[in-house]
Amino acid sequence: MNAVWTIARKELSDSLRNRWLVAISLVFATLALGIAWFGAAASGQVGYASTPATIASLASLGIFLIPLIALLLAYDTIVGEDEGGTLLLLMTYPLSRSQLLLGKFLGHGLTLALATLIGFGVAGIAIVLLVEDVAIVSLAVALGRFIGSTILLGWGFIALAYLVSVRVSEKPVAAGLALAIWFFFVLIFDLMLLGILVASEGKLNPELLPWLLMLNPTDIYRLLNIVAFGDTSQLSGVLSLGSDLPVGPGGLWLALVMWCVVPLACALLLFRKRRI
Amino acid sequence: MNCFRLENVSHRYDRAMVLHGVDLRLQPGEILGLFGHNGAGKTTSIKLVLGLMKPSEGRVSVLDGEAGDPQVTQHIGYLPENVMFYPQLTGREILRHFARLKGASLQQVPELLKQVGLGDAMDTRTKTYSKGMRQRLGLAQALLGRPKLLMLDEPTVGLDPVATADLYHLLRELRDRGTGVVLCSHVLPGVEPYIDRAAILTNGAVKAHGDLPSLRRQANMPVTLSLEPAGTMSELEKAMEQARASTGLMMKSENGRLQVDVKPHDKMPLIRSLMASGELADISIHQPSLEDIYVHFIGAGGLAHRGGNQ
Numbered sequence: 001m002n003a004v005w006t007i008a009r010k011e012l013s014d015s016l017r018n019r020w021l022v023a024i025s026l027v028f029a030t031l032a033l034g035i036a037w038f039g040a041a042a043s044g045q046v047g048y049a050s051t052p053a054t055i056a057s058l059a060s061l062g063i064f065l066i067p068l069i070a071l072l073l074a075y076d077t078i079v080g081e082d083e084g085g086t087l088l089l090l091m092t093y094p095l096s097r098s099q100l101l102l103g104k105f106l107g108h109g110l111t112l113a114l115a116t117l118i119g120f121g122v123a124g125i126a127i128v129l130l131v132e133d134v135a136i137v138s139l140a141v142a143l144g145r146f147i148g149s150t151i152l153l154g155w156g157f158i159a160l161a162y163l164v165s166v167r168v169s170e171k172p173v174a175a176g177l178a179l180a181i182w183f184f185f186v187l188i189f190d191l192m193l194l195g196i197l198v199a200s201e202g203k204l205n206p207e208l209l210p211w212l213l214m215l216n217p218t219d220i221y222r223l224l225n226i227v228a229f230g231d232t233s234q235l236s237g238v239l240s241l242g243s244d245l246p247v248g249p250g251g252l253w254l255a256l257v258m259w260c261v262v263p264l265a266c267a268l269l270l271f272r273k274r275r276i
Numbered sequence: 277m278n279c280f281r282l283e284n285v286s287h288r289y290d291r292a293m294v295l296h297g298v299d300l301r302l303q304p305g306e307i308l309g310l311f312g313h314n315g316a317g318k319t320t321s322i323k324l325v326l327g328l329m330k331p332s333e334g335r336v337s338v339l340d341g342e343a344g345d346p347q348v349t350q351h352i353g354y355l356p357e358n359v360m361f362y363p364q365l366t367g368r369e370i371l372r373h374f375a376r377l378k379g380a381s382l383q384q385v386p387e388l389l390k391q392v393g394l395g396d397a398m399d400t401r402t403k404t405y406s407k408g409m410r411q412r413l414g415l416a417q418a419l420l421g422r423p424k425l426l427m428l429d430e431p432t433v434g435l436d437p438v439a440t441a442d443l444y445h446l447l448r449e450l451r452d453r454g455t456g457v458v459l460c461s462h463v464l465p466g467v468e469p470y471i472d473r474a475a476i477l478t479n480g481a482v483k484a485h486g487d488l489p490s491l492r493r494q495a496n497m498p499v500t501l502s503l504e505p506a507g508t509m510s511e512l513e514k515a516m517e518q519a520r521a522s523t524g525l526m527m528k529s530e531n532g533r534l535q536v537d538v539k540p541h542d543k544m545p546l547i548r549s550l551m552a553s554g555e556l557a558d559i560s561i562h563q564p565s566l567e568d569i570y571v572h573f574i575g576a577g578g579l580a581h582r583g584g585n586q
Binding site: 010014089090091093095 | 323329347349354356374379
């Protein structure tokens with residue numbers, strides 16, 4: 001446990017040193033405040049529209065940004081150490097491969113969690129202070145749920161980045177594959193699902209279809225943040241399948257957690273097989 | 277106790293056999309030189325001792341335990357051949373990180389940095405370090421926690437002559453305190469005075485093994501005598517004719533001295549009879565150096581041997 005924390009601690013202090021933590025927090029805070037104020041601009045108004053609309057917009061933007069940041073943060077974890085020669089050295093220390101990877105996960109995970117908490121937390125406080133008649137409790141609940149699910153989504157993509165990082169032997173390849181993962185889950189997956197829906201002409205089992213959304217953590221994340229308001233009219237595109245999903249928020253949370261646990265477990269297994 | 281012991285160890289990567297039937301051991305208070313061409317199996321042997329992988333066959337025991345066991349690795353210091361530390365961190369921060377991982381006291385960090393000559397540079401980022409400075413940092417890292425077994429892969433690369441001499445003195449001190457040291461190097465004349473034993477690897481097998489005198493015996497290479505005549509060169513040559521029991525000695529005269537290559541067991545009889553003849557003014561004896569012995573065992577294949585994989 002000590003070794004895990006030593007590794008995590010270095011990752012954390014690295015992200016403080018290279019200003020990652022500050023930069024991500026700033027981006028999140030700016031984004032949240034921007035959306036809160038100008039989210040209703042399309043309807044000709046400037047100012048705070050409503051909590052559900054703001055969260056829905058934030059979640060839509062989050063699915064682009066969070067996976068990207070998580071992948072960037074973590075793609076060179078193992079392959080970077082390997083290229084610098086420090087992986088070989090670390091493995092001659094009293095430190096197992098699992099401890100190294102878990103330490104990295106703890107460090108990266110904490111970095112992302114802190115940035116999310118600070119960035120969106122500050123935005124939430126600003127909204128409470130600046131908007132006069134906002135319902136504080138419902139905002140706090142919605143924002144809390146949003147921050148929690150954002151952290152889980154980020155952890156999931158950190159784990160996916162590890163999956164790449166433990167497997168390849170060159171950093172540029174890892175970067176390319178990380179971008180491919182982003183591309184697949186954020187852009188391609190929904191299009192593919194839509195394509196399947198149209199091509200199948202309703203022959204597919206309608207009870208099965210909503211479950212396909214579970215195969216994409218970003219879809220789970222959006223569902224979680226939008227469905228919670230009980231207003232499914234916000235669900236657009238393939239996401240409307242989600243209204244037929246027979247699992248409640250609990251199931252969605254569990255699915256998001258699984259998206260952290262399973263890739264991380266696979267990365268741990270693959271890392272054991274890596275030749276050093 | 278052995279620092280490490282390889283017993284009949286073979287190892288293959290995928291299909292390629294990189295080590296076969298290697299027997300090697302190191303005792304405390306001993307410096308072992310590990311030599312061989314690129315791909316001879318030096319790095320693989322070191323990785324096996326470090327516990328980075330398991331041998332395909334044979335047994336590896338390290339410090340009376342199993343290679344790779346945390347209890348064991350805690351007492352091993354290792355300097356890899358080419359390590360780029362974290363460029364954004366200072367020397368002190370890096371060493372503190374590694375000290376924490378090794379469970380070594382953080383107090384020795386500044387001491388070690390001063391000992392390797394990084395006292396003034398310990399608070400600058402390592403991306404500004406030269407190759408030699410990185411090497412020193414690597415060395416400080418290897419010395420963390422007073423290791424019982426120290427494995428150094430090309431430790432003198434990038435070091436200036438003074439730093440190299442300092443390093444060897446340091447190794448001697450450590451050896452005298454009971455540390456077992458493994459030294460891999462291609463700079464054979466540099467390490468020759470400091471090693472207690474040498475193992476020469478070729479193509480994954482130990483070709484020769486022992487201390488320098490025993491390696492010389494195994495190699496049975498001629499000793500070169502440089503003779504200065506008391507009178508004229510021709511008188512000395514005549515004395516040589518009479519003295520030598522075996523024929524076919526390599527002789528050539530150079531700068532008024534006679535160079536003779538003689539087999540080790542013919543050396544003393546020849547010298548005795550030359551002394552008796554009174555034609556000898558001065559004599560110097562050149563034993564084959566470690567480099568000569570190395571070339572002898574590796575074979576004259578030269579570059580052809582230097583390919584190989586890994």
